[in-house]
Structures are given as C-alpha cells and as structure tokens.
Amino acid sequence: MKTLASYVQGRWHIGSGASATLYNPTTEEPLASASSGGIDFRAVLEHARSVGGPALRAMTFGQRAEMLDRLSKAIHAHRDELIEISIQNAGTTRGDAKFDIDGAIGTLAAYARTGAELGAKSFLYDGPGVQLGRTARFWGEHVLVPRLGAAVHVNAFNFPAWNMMEKAACALLAGAPVIEKPGTPTALLAWRIAELVVASGAVPEGGYQFIAGSVGDLLDHMTSQDSLAFTGSSHTAAKLRGHGQLVKHNVRVNLEADSLNAAVLAPDVEAGSDTFNLFVANVALDMAQKTGQKCTAVRRVLVPRERVDELAAEIQAALAAYKVGDPADATTRMGPLASADQLRDVRAGIERLAKSARSVCGGAAPIRDKGYFVAPTLFVAPDARTSVVHTDEVFGPVATILPYAGSAREAVELVGLGGGSLVTSVYSNDVAFLETAALGIGAWSGRVWLGSDKMAEQALAPGMVLPQMIHGGPGRAGGGEELGALRGLAFYLQRVALQGFKGVIAPESFALANSAQTRQGAGAP
Secondary structure, three states: OEEEOEEEOOEEEOOOOOOEEEEOOOOOOEEEEEOOOOOOHHHHHHHHHHHHHHHHHOOOHHHHHHHHHHHHHHHHOOHHHHHHHHHHHHOOOHHHHHHHHHHHHHHHHHHHHHHHHHOOOOOEEOOOOEEOOOOOOEEEEEEEEEOOOOEEEEOOOOOOOHHHHHHHHHHHHHOOOEEEEOOHHHHHHHHHHHHHHHHHOOOOOOOEEEOOOOOOOHHHHOOOOOEEEEEOOHHHHHHHHOOHHHHHOOOEEEEEOOOOEEEEEOOOOOOOOHHHHHHHHHHHHHHHHHHHOOOOOEEEEEEEHHHHHHHHHHHHHHHHOOOEOOOOOOOOOEOOOOOHHHHHHHHHHHHHHHOOOEEEEOOOOOOOOOOOOOOOEEEEOOOOOOHHHHHOOOOOOEEEEEEEOOOHHHHHHHHHOOOOEEEEEEEOOOHHHHHHHHHHHOOOEEEEEEEOOOOOOOOOOOOOOOOOOEEEEOHHHOOEEEEOHHHHHHHHEEEEEEEEEHHHHOHHHHHHHHHHHHHOOOOOO
8 A cells, every 4th residue: 555745845755644545446445645744734735836836926827837847748748657646546437537637637737838928028018008197107007916825725535636737837927936735535546646747856845746645734823925726516615815924914815616507408409409419418417427427517407397208208218328337447438436435525524415306317325335436426406506515515526407488588587596506507598599699698607508409519518627718607606717828827826916017017118128128137126
C-alpha cells in the first residue's frame, strides 16, 4: 500500500499521526494512505508568498505560458499510467479516465496558448480608457496586476486531474503560486500528477505545493492578498464562506458547489430528429459518465407533459446500453461510485426521491457483491414542482423527468426552482423558444447550452467544461466563476484604476515601456 506524501517548502513530507485510507472502489481493497500531520501550514503559505510568488511574477505571460506547456506535455507523457491509476482508485472506465486526464492536459495547453498570445506583457489592460478632464491629457485606464499572496485550491474527488489543473493553469498564468489539496478518496491520481509536476522542474520553487490529507489550520493563516478556490459540497462551501479568518481579512473566495442542472426539451422537437436524438443521448451520457459524479451532470429533465412516457422509454433504452461493472473490463461503460461514503449518500438520495417520484429504472438495491456500485436510476415526478427534485442533488447516476406544459416561460420558472446551476441545456429548433429560454434561464445558470438540428453534428455535450468559456454558476452552484480564457485570470489579479497623463498610462506608451522593462529583467509590477 502506497503512502502519499505532501510536497511543501521544496521537499516531500510524509505525514505523521492518523491517516485516511484510499480504496479501490471496485474491489474495496486498500490502495494508499494519506496524512498531512506534522506540516507547518503557516510556513507553507509563507513559502508560497515569499519564494514562489516573486519567482512567478518575475516572468512574463509568455514565459509562464511556456511553463504550462511543459506541464501539459509532462502529464501527457504519462497518460497511460495515469489512466490505470484512475481506473484503480477512482473506479472510472478507461473512457471516463481519459475524460478527466485529457481535460487536465487540454486545459493546461489551452492556457499555454492564451499566455503565448500575451507575450512579453506582465499586466493586462481591462477595457478601453476614458477621458477624465476637459481634454484627453487627463486620462484613466483600468489595469490588472498580480496580487502578492498564495492561491489555495481545495479540489473535488470526482475530477482529481482536471479539477486541480484547471485551477492551477489560471493561477500560475496570472503569476500566483498554488497550494493544491485534492479530494482524499481519489487522491492517488492527483498525487502522481503532483510528482510529475515537481519532476518536470517547470514551476519555480514555491510556485507549486501539494497537500495529501487534511489542510489542517491552513485557512487560519490566510490574509488579504491570498485567495481560496473550492469545489465540493454546498455544506462545506457555506462553512468556508463564513470562516472567521477569511471574513476578517476579506480573502477572495471562489466557490463551486452543488448544482441541480436541467435539460429542457421543447415541444417542437420531433421524435427521430437530430435534436431529439441528441437530447436522449446527452441525458443518458450525463447520467452514466463518471457514474453521474459530475458537477455538470443533468439532474432534472423537463419534458412536455404528453410526451413523458415516450421520453422515459427512450432514455431507459439508452441507459441500457451502459454496461455496469469492473471498469478495467473494456466492455464496461459505467464503473462504481468513488467511495463507500458516496455509495451510502447516493442510495439514501435514491430512497428519498422514490418517496415522491415513480421509478423507471435502477434503484438503491445492491447490484454486485463487492464494490460501490449502483444502477443508473431514472424517475418520473408526478408534478414538475415536486420540491425534493429541486432541492436535493443526488451525486450519482440519477435524474428525474419533470412534466411541464411546454412553454419557454414555464421552463424558465422550473429551472429557477433549483436555486442556481452550472449549466442548463435547451433543445429546440424554435428560435423564439430558444431566445426566451436562454435569456430567462441565464439568471439562474452559469452556462446555457442550446441544442438544435443545425449544430447537432458538431456539438460537444453540455457536461463538457471548456477552458474558453466560464465555469461556475449563481446561488446554490456557489456563485463562483472559473476559466473563460482571460476571465479566469481576473480572480488572481488586482484591478487598479490608473489616472494621469495619457502619454504615460495609455496602452500605446505605458504598456510598451513595461514590456521593454520586462525584457530587460525588471520583472512585473
């Protein structure tokens, strides 16, 4: 059994005291242990601030882009090994393992390209300048400059590779040193990636640190220049938001929490059409991919009332093609849940839904003697406003069909009952329906995905998070925002209003002077 070490203050640290055990969710055999006991978390933060931060800020965006490119290639070189680790520790099928690991590799590569386009710059202009005086001589510009603290990343168990690297890519490109804490049940994959990051030598000393196990009292030592980005449950997110030290020092906090994502089928979509087939395929994929353990997975399926039975049968048939079993078997399309805790929570959630909705397939009953397995489970609610469906996220292969009358405005209202989500998908060839739904749902969802015949052949599934677009959502989804190309850097940068002589602060002068200084090694502001 492996012992996962933390990488802090330039060395690997084996934790002392009590440790957490990581299991193979298919066989329930122990794989590794993790403990952060004995780490001085105040010193970890100070190492990031005093060593890693200055080294990263001394680099241009272009130089940091080269760093991200090296990381992407270092991880890609061990892709097959990482896939096997994911199968063993996360219970993913080979396809689902690739989804996670390639997401990490691709996001690093995408941000490397973004940074390369910025070149020798070390700060960013934010929008157009503005005349402040009676002539343009007195001028104003908004700029984004690096902050001086550390970026603490508390990541979720469901995407140990992608979740860690999407946060790290934005922070490192912005010049912020990172401290990465993975979700413990699947930390074996994150730990191996941490080994690759350190071995690559791409990140300056202090720019990347990794904690295997608990974060201890780390948050108690964060101050105003630091930032915290979290992905996980809304319960933990609420505790973090109210943490006394974070509140006292106005530490920047970005949260991605629970999300009751919805898929909406408009009444104009005909059976057998490209849009219809896309809807059925995407709902089934969202339910089964990563065993439903995706923050972007669909939980609520809005279907015109008169078509509920038709769609229930179609989705059930699509789910039947997802063979559940040992993820190491090439014919398996859905593996186990990630942990015993997940299995307990998902079974309990299925039982709660079963009290208010009709079961179409699946259920809470065990389906194998060993492992944390559950069947894809589809419900039909008797009423679209059934409260439990809009308040209780079951983080597994579970979704509920909600019958509605078919108007776009009603769909907007029903989506809003979930209190905020990461993504809502709407399927229609009716432009008016799409416009009404998209603009209305936009207040409740970080991303609105519009499916139609014209894009069906080229579209990526709504559950796919792309580095070019923002990832996050309002309300119960956490209220945070990540990625979105350059938008993802803003969380780690400080927006400053510059006021003065246009000849000094306008981009055609100030930016060029700054670039020249950077090329001469003067570093970032």
